[in-house]
Amino acid sequence: MSLRAAVLRHIRLPVQTLPAIGSRPQSQLSFLRLFSSHDDHLTKEEVIDRVLDVVKSFPKVEPSQVTPDVHFQKDLGLDSLDNVEIVMALEEEFKLEIPDKEADKIDSCNLAIEYIYNHPMAG
Amino acid sequence: MNGATTAAYLARRAAQKERVRILYRRALKDTLNWAVHRHLFYQDASDLREKFEANKHVEDLDTIDKMIAAGEATYDKWRHPDPYIVPWAPGGSKFTRNPVPPSGIEIVNKGLEDP
Numbered sequence: 368m369s370l371r372a373a374v375l376r377h378i379r380l381p382v383q384t385l386p387a388i389g390s391r392p393q394s395q396l397s398f399l400r401l402f403s404s405h406d407d408h409l410t411k412e413e414v415i416d417r418v419l420d421v422v423k424s425f426p427k428v429e430p431s432q433v434t435p436d437v438h439f440q441k442d443l444g445l446d447s448l449d450n451v452e453i454v455m456a457l458e459e460e461f462k463l464e465i466p467d468k469e470a471d472k473i474d475s476c477n478l479a480i481e482y483i484y485n486h487p488m489a490g
Numbered sequence: 491m492n493g494a495t496t497a498a499y500l501a502r503r504a505a506q507k508e509r510v511r512i513l514y515r516r517a518l519k520d521t522l523n524w525a526v527h528r529h530l531f532y533q534d535a536s537d538l539r540e541k542f543e544a545n546k547h548v549e550d551l552d553t554i555d556k557m558i559a560a561g562e563a564t565y566d567k568w569r570h571p572d573p574y575i576v577p578w579a580p581g582g583s584k585f586t587r588n589p590v591p592p593s594g595i596e597i598v599n600k601g602l603e604d605p
Contacts, residue, residue: 464579
């Protein structure tokens with residue numbers, strides 16, 4: 368018994384005081400479950416993170432060069448057909464249906480983030 | 491080979507490029523509709539990409555027009571009869587499922603008849 372207590376005392380981790388929950392409002396919001404889908408839109412940061420992830424996982428792109436205001440054809444050196452593929456990947460990621468004319472105009476990360484953030488049905 | 495960079499030539503080329511992009515987008519979506527399993531889709535998508543890349547260097551406007559018309563005919567022939575459309579988009583299953591009621595209508599007493 369005392370051996371068990373000695374072993375436990377040996378491996379017991381020191382307790383750290385956690386920071387106050389109200390000090391980081393962003394994490395507090397992430398605990399909120401919104402049961403109605405009426406006004407839960409994506410936050411801008413979520414949109415930016417997911418868009419950048421999609422662009423970075425494109426095989427012809429160097430992940431280190433991707434920033435939120437990168438232009439697909441000028442900065443990343445992609446083709447116009449690659450542009451089409453990226454827009455399709457974004458459509459799949461956010462479960463959107465972008466009309467052809469609009470999809471043609473999405474040329475850079477900026478435009479993509481703006482469009483997706485302002486879309487009411489971005490999932 | 492007259493007017494290599496006149497405005498009309500460039501405008502026609504730009505219009506052709508836009509047609510090519512839209513055709514590629516539709517063909518890719520169609521490929522995704524037909525190829526149910528993802529690994530088949532990747533294979534078919536790279537085949538499609540290669541078909542487009544093979545004709546990338548063509549310069550003559552009329553040849554390009556003919557190729558685009560042929561490509562669009564092929565796309566029309568291969569269109570999927572039941573494409574996947576996102577539910578809330580026109581043609582999807584959830585489109586106009588719960589339309590917004592017209593303004594000016596007031597629901598009195600939660601719709602119950604007895605006061």
